[in-house]
Amino acid sequence: MSGQEGIPIPLVSEAQDVQYNPLANQFYPTSIEELEEDNTILRKLLWINHGCDRSALYGDDGEMQCNKCMIDFKRMSAKEIQTIWRSRWHKYVKEHPEEVKKILDKYGITSDDSEQ
Numbered sequence: 001m002s003g004q005e006g007i008p009i010p011l012v013s014e015a016q017d018v019q020y021n022p023l024a025n026q027f028y029p030t031s032i033e034e035l036e037e038d039n040t041i042l043r044k045l046l047w048i049n050h051g052c053d054r055s056a057l058y059g060d061d062g063e064m065q066c067n068k069c070m071i072d073f074k075r076m077s078a079k080e081i082q083t084i085w086r087s088r089w090h091k092y093v094k095e096h097p098e099e100v101k102k103i104l105d106k107y108g109i110t111s112d113d114s115e116q
Contacts, residue, residue, distance in 0.1 A: 046081075047073035 047057065047064040056068035064073035069088075071081055093100050104110070 043073045 043064060047059075047066065048054075050066065050069075050071075050073075052066050052068040056066050058065040058067055062074070065071070066073070069084070071084055073081070076084075
């Protein structure tokens with residue numbers, strides 16, 4: 001698919017349930033099915049790359065769980081996962097304030113930025 005000046009033109013079969021975003025020069029999902037597929041892909045990427053050793057990951061039968069941090073990436077909402085990570089970050093900050101300060105200083109992050 002291509003058009004003038006490198007702007008992609010969708011084929012008829014590709015245009016169903018998809019809208020073109022000219023600012024991003026790409027297509028983005030508009031149907032529930034496409035959003036669910038994107039959600040699943042992003043959850044799987046997060047599960048695989050969230051930082052725990054791969055030996056802690058359980059993925060049989062479509063599961064996406066981590067036995068180390070006890071997060072179920074398939075069933076927990078994004079807010080629940082964020083809450084767990086934030087609580088662990090706050091605990092780590094309290095237990096290792098000097099180490100955290102070194103890390104934050106290294107990257108020029110202020111304590112207000114680290115709350116996000």
